Amino acid sequence: MNLKVIHIGSLVKAKAEELRISPERITNFLNCTEDEIEAMYEQEYMDTDKLLRWSKLLRYDFFRIYTGHLILYAPPSKTDRVIKIRDSHLEFRKSIYTEEVKIFILDKIITGQMTVAEVITKYKIPKTTLYKWIKKA
Structure with a gap:
């Protein structure tokens, strides 16, 4: 899966076809026509409310695809900004890396496109986390 360029409509269609959801069930659930x-x-982008409905219908978290994109391609934040986030009442889950992200990173290492050090530097993944992924692969 290409996490750099996300065409959400085609991903939704592929998941619907994979689960063999009937068009009638989709139209009833989403309250729209075929x-x-x-x-x-055909849409490259989708409103969050529509994407949430698709996620519920297909029982797949399409928002995690965008999370994976942010992990891999968002610019690194400044340290003073991290402190502000910690001061807020937001709680972040420990495991933020999706299977797609793990597969993408491990594929880069296994195929020799990047070294472990390059992955750690470019994607800011902790060394212990990366070595655990490699050990499990």
Whole structure:
């Protein structure tokens, strides 16, 4: 899966076809016509409320795809900004790396496109986390 360029409509369509969800069930759940569903499959971007409904229907967290993109391609934040986040009442989960991200990173290492040190430097993944992934692979 290409996490750099995300075409959410095609991913939704692939998941719906994989689960063999009938068009009637989709139209009833989303309260729209089959033509509107086909139009959604062609969209590169989708409103969050529509994407949330698709996630519920297909029982797949499509938002994690965007999380993976942010982990890999967002610019590194400044340290003073991290302190502000810690002061807020937000709680972050420890395991933020999706399977797609892990596979992407491990593929880079296994194929020799990047070394472990390059991955740690570029994607800011902790060394212990990366070595645990490699050990399990």
